[in-house]
Amino acid sequence: MRILILFAIFYAHIFSAVVKESIWRSAETFSDYISRKHIPLGLLKEISPEDMKYVSEIQAGERFYELEENGTLLQMLIPIGEEMQIELFKKRNSKEYTFDIIPIAYKRVADEVSVKIDRNLYSDIDEKTNNPRLGFILKTMYKGSVDFKRLRKGDRVVFRYVQKSRLGKPFGQPLVKSSIVVTGGKKRFAFVDENGNVWHDIKKKIRYSKEGRRTVVITKSRFIKKRNRRFTMPVKKGHITSRFSYKRWHPILHRYRPHLGVDWGAPRGTKIYAVNSGKVIFSGWLGGYGKAVKISHQGGYVSLYAHMSRIKVRKGKYIKRGEIVGYVGSTGRSTGNHLHFGLYLNGKAINPLKVLNKKGISADRVKITTKYKKVEKYNIVKTKTVAIEGAQEEKERLLKILESKERKSYRWDDIASAFIYVKDRKRYENENRRF
Numbered sequence: 001m002r003i004l005i006l007f008a009i010f011y012a013h014i015f016s017a018v019v020k021e022s023i024w025r026s027a028e029t030f031s032d033y034i035s036r037k038h039i040p041l042g043l044l045k046e047i048s049p050e051d052m053k054y055v056s057e058i059q060a061g062e063r064f065y066e067l068e069e070n071g072t073l074l075q076m077l078i079p080i081g082e083e084m085q086i087e088l089f090k091k092r093n094s095k096e097y098t099f100d101i102i103p104i105a106y107k108r109v110a111d112e113v114s115v116k117i118d119r120n121l122y123s124d125i126d127e128k129t130n131n132p133r134l135g136f137i138l139k140t141m142y143k144g145s146v147d148f149k150r151l152r153k154g155d156r157v158v159f160r161y162v163q164k165s166r167l168g169k170p171f172g173q174p175l176v177k178s179s180i181v182v183t184g185g186k187k188r189f190a191f192v193d194e195n196g197n198v199w200h201d202i203k204k205k206i207r208y209s210k211e212g213r214r215t216v217v218i219t220k221s222r223f224i225k226k227r228n229r230r231f232t233m234p235v236k237k238g239h240i241t242s243r244f245s246y247k248r249w250h251p252i253l254h255r256y257r258p259h260l261g262v263d264w265g266a267p268r269g270t271k272i273y274a275v276n277s278g279k280v281i282f283s284g285w286l287g288g289y290g291k292a293v294k295i296s297h298q299g300g301y302v303s304l305y306a307h308m309s310r311i312k313v314r315k316g317k318y319i320k321r322g323e324i325v326g327y328v329g330s331t332g333r334s335t336g337n338h339l340h341f342g343l344y345l346n347g348k349a350i351n352p353l354k355v356l357n358k359k360g361i362s363a364d365r366v367k368i369t370t371k372y373k374k375v376e377k378y379n380i381v382k383t384k385t386v387a388i389e390g391a392q393e394e395k396e397r398l399l400k401i402l403e404s405k406e407r408k409s410y411r412w413d414d415i416a417s418a419f420i421y422v423k424d425r426k427r428y429e430n431e432n433r434r435f
């Protein structure tokens with residue numbers, strides 16, 4: 001109080017200037033204002049088009065400051081957003097004014113508030129601080145956690161906050177950094193990090209991903225066209241003398257016997273051809289079949305050429321469809337020159353005439369499935385608990401405030417008038433300006 005009086009006397013003595021807070025009138029334009037304040041209109045021409053944009057940002061109802069002496073405007077400051085302000089300034093010993101856009105000079109007030117609930121949170125905080133926005137910010141911080149309507153008389157709230165101050169008044173939103181609400185015997189902590197996120201603990205769970213490696217079995221299937229599916233005739237001449245049968249009258253044995261092949265009667269020496277490409281798996285004397293050859297083909301087929309007079313291929317040889325295997329004869333148990341031709345599928349005799357010279361004896365396509373192992377990378381998402389930076393320190397400070405005796409808080413009204421003068425005096429002294 002003593003300081004306040006001292007300054008008041010000081011200013012009254014040196015300046016007769018007065019700072020007043022004004023409110024921008026609705027429907028008043030900047031040039032209206034200039035006229036009303038008897039500022040030469042030539043000033044408008046000196047404002048660049050770029051700066052004129054900011055002039056049009058002035059909102060009706062905006063609070064601003066005017067420094068006047070005997071009804072003459074010496075200086076005017078009106079904020080454009082939270083950081084910059086328009087300044088009109090009367091040149092010394094001149095009727096001219098300067099227009100400028102300058103940073104808003106504000107200071108930060110950091111304070112700790114401890115409130116015992118008497119009526120309700122809002123009015124109790126307001127009474128202590130004269131900054132009603134604090135209560136609403138606390139409410140947002142505890143949304144979904146504490147219902148402030150349910151706070152009872154005697155419950156306690158402590159919080160720490162920072163408020164920008166301009167010419168002694170709160171400027172912009174206060175930033176509540178941390179708080180503890182004591183209600184129902186529980187202490188509810190809230191902490192606001194530098195990104196504005198609210199936490200209700202000193203730790204948080206975070207998700208992070210880690211690269212892992214694993215071996216996977218990959219199964220790939222593809223279809224390939226089955227080659228050599230076509231079987232051609234083993235002889236080009238001759239006629240069928242005996243067909244495939246599981247039971248036929250055997251002229252030599254005079255019994256019923258199966259005939260697991262087809263006989264072609266043909267002159268001795270008639271060429272016998274491989275019905276398909278494959279590997280010779282037998283070449284030589286084969287009991288009753290006499291001189292015979294067996295060829296193994298793709299798809300599980302084996303062809304047999306029997307009673308030959310002469311064999312032309314050796315065991316183990318790969319031959320192509322149509323190559324000569326040998327010549328017609330009557331070796332082994334035979335009644336005359338003929339070719340006995342047998343065809344086996346997976347070891348079982350089948351009727352060759354159902355296969356020879358026919359297309360599509362089996363599926364056109366064969367499915368080939370291959371499996372292989374591969375090491376691949378993948379992301380493992382894990383969670384871990386980490387400390388919230390600064391939260392523990394804040395909590396400890398708040399707990400200390402809770403334990404200590406109630407103390408006075410910064411009340412925004414109390415210092416306002418003194419502050420305006422101090423602020424202005426500094427500004428003008430610094431810039432070597434006098435009124």
Ligand SMILES: [Zn+2]
Nearest residue numbers: 261262263340
């Ligand atoms: Zn036969």
